[in-house]
Amino acid sequence: MKNKVILITGGAGFVGSNLAHMLLAEEPKELIIVDNLLSSERPMIPDSKKVTFIHGSIADDRILGELPSQLNYVFHLATFHGNQNSIFDPIADHANNTFTTLKLFETLKDFPHIKKIVYSSAGCTVAEKTFDAAEPTREDAPVSLYLDSPYQLSKIFGEYYSNYYFSHHKLPIVKARFQNVYGPGEILGAGKWRGTYATVWRNVVPTFIYRSIKSMPLIVENEGRASRDFIYVTDIVRGLVACAKSGTPGEVYNLASGTETSILQLAKLINQLTGNSTQLEMGPKRPWDNSGHRFGSVEKAKEELDFIADTPITEGLRNTIQWTKDNMDQIDHCVNKHADKMEKITAFSS
Numbered sequence: 001m002k003n004k005v006i007l008i009t010g011g012a013g014f015v016g017s018n019l020a021h022m023l024l025a026e027e028p029k030e031l032i033i034v035d036n037l038l039s040s041e042r043p044m045i046p047d048s049k050k051v052t053f054i055h056g057s058i059a060d061d062r063i064l065g066e067l068p069s070q071l072n073y074v075f076h077l078a079t080f081h082g083n084q085n086s087i088f089d090p091i092a093d094h095a096n097n098t099f100t101t102l103k104l105f106e107t108l109k110d111f112p113h114i115k116k117i118v119y120s121s122a123g124c125t126v127a128e129k130t131f132d133a134a135e136p137t138r139e140d141a142p143v144s145l146y147l148d149s150p151y152q153l154s155k156i157f158g159e160y161y162s163n164y165y166f167s168h169h170k171l172p173i174v175k176a177r178f179q180n181v182y183g184p185g186e187i188l189g190a191g192k193w194r195g196t197y198a199t200v201w202r203n204v205v206p207t208f209i210y211r212s213i214k215s216m217p218l219i220v221e222n223e224g225r226a227s228r229d230f231i232y233v234t235d236i237v238r239g240l241v242a243c244a245k246s247g248t249p250g251e252v253y254n255l256a257s258g259t260e261t262s263i264l265q266l267a268k269l270i271n272q273l274t275g276n277s278t279q280l281e282m283g284p285k286r287p288w289d290n291s292g293h294r295f296g297s298v299e300k301a302k303e304e305l306d307f308i309a310d311t312p313i314t315e316g317l318r319n320t321i322q323w324t325k326d327n328m329d330q331i332d333h334c335v336n337k338h339a340d341k342m343e344k345i346t347a348f349s350s
C-alpha cells in the first residue's frame with residue numbers, strides 16, 4: 001500500500017486506530033480518517049503528517065464531497081457501537097451503521113482508482129443460536145431473518161449493499177466478518193453517551209480486565225455458559241490488510257481465531273492473570289441475546305488469504321492487561337465522564 005491513498009471510516013475507534021498504526025508502517029501517500037467520535041476519542045488517532053482527520057459522519061454529504069477521487073483503498077469500519085445501544089436507539093444505529101454504508105458506497109461507485117474496499121461485518125449475525133456443541137460458522141452459513149438487534153441487522157444490510165454495489169457497479173468490495181475482537185486500544189466509555197450501560201461496559205474482555213485489575217467482582221451472565229471466538233486486535237488488522245491485498249471482490253471472509261472460549265473460562269483466566277481473588281458474581285442472561293456457543297471457521301481465510309490469527313489468548317490477554325494498567329488514567333476518565341448517566345439506569349435494563 002506504499003504511496004496509496006487510503007480511507008478508514010471509524011478510524012479513531014478501537015480496531016480503526018490499530019489499523020491506522022499498521023497501515024502507516026506501509027508508507028501510504030495519505031491516510032484519511034473520517035470519524036464522528038461517537039464511540040472513540042481524538043487521541044486514539046495516530047499523530048502523523050500522513051494522517052488527515054475529518055471530524056464528522058461518513059453519511060454527511062459535505063464530508064463525502066471532500067473525499068479525494070484518487071482514493072485507492074477504503075476500510076469501512078464506522079459503526080454505531082454495539083448491540084445493546086442499538087436496541088436502545090435503533091434510529092441512531094440506522095443513521096451511523098446502515099445509512100453510512102449506503103451513502104459511502106453510493107459515493108465510491110463513481111471513483112475511478114479504487115483497488116479494494118473492505119467492509120467490516122460481524123460474525124454474530126450469522127452464528128447459529130445454540131447452546132449445544134457448536135460447529136465452526138462457515139462463510140456460507142445461512143442468515144436468519146430473525147436477528148437479535150438492530151446492530152446485527154445493520155451489519156448484514158452492509159453485506160447486502162456490498163453485494164449489490166459489487167454486482168451492479170463493479171465496486172471491488174470484500175467483506176470481513178469479525179469474531180470478538182479484544183486487545184490494546186479499546187477504551188471503556190470512549191466517546192459520547194449512547195443510552196445504555198454498554199456505552200461504558202463495551203465488550204466483555206475490556207470490562208472484565210478493568211474490573212479485575214481493580215479487584216472488583218466479575219459479573220458473569222447466564223453462568224458464563226456462552227462461548228465466543230476471541231481474536232486479538234493485531235491479528236484482526238493483519239486480516240483486514242490481507243483482505244485488501246488478496247481478498248477476491250464480492251467474497252466474504254471470516255476473521256476468526258477458530259478457538260472457542262466460554263465466558264466462565266475467560267473470567268477465571270483474567271482473574272488468574274491479574275491475581276484478582278474476588279469471587280465471581282452470577283448475573284442473569286441478557287434478555288435480547290440468544291447467542292450461545294459459537295466460533296468461526298478459519299479455513300477459507302487460511303486458504304485464500306493465507307491468514308491465520310496466531311496470538312494465543314493468554315498472551316493477548318496479558319498484553320491487554322498491561323496496556324490497561326498503563327492507560328488507566330485515560331480509561332478512568334472516559335468511564336467516569338458517564339457516571340451521572342450510569343447512575344440513572346440499572347445494569348441489566350436493556
Ligand SMILES: NC(=O)c1ccc[n+]([C@@H]2O[C@H](COP(=O)([O-])OP(=O)(O)OC[C@H]3O[C@@H](n4cnc5c(N)ncnc54)[C@H](O)[C@@H]3O)[C@@H](O)[C@H]2O)c1
Pocket residue numbers: 009010011012013014015016034035036037038039040056057058059076077078079080081095096097100120121122123155178179180181182191203
Ligand atoms: N470489536 C469487535 O469485537 C467487533 C466485532 C464484529 C464487528 N466489528 C466491527 O468492526 C468495526 C470496528 O469496531 P470497533 O470495535 O473498533 O468499534 P468502535 O466503536 O471502537 O469504532 C467504531 C468507530 O466508528 C465511529 N463512527 C460511528 N458512527 C460514525 C459515522 N456516522 N461516521 C464516521 N464514524 C463513525 C465511532 O466514533 C468509532 O470511532 C465496526 O464496523 C464493527 O461493527 C467489531
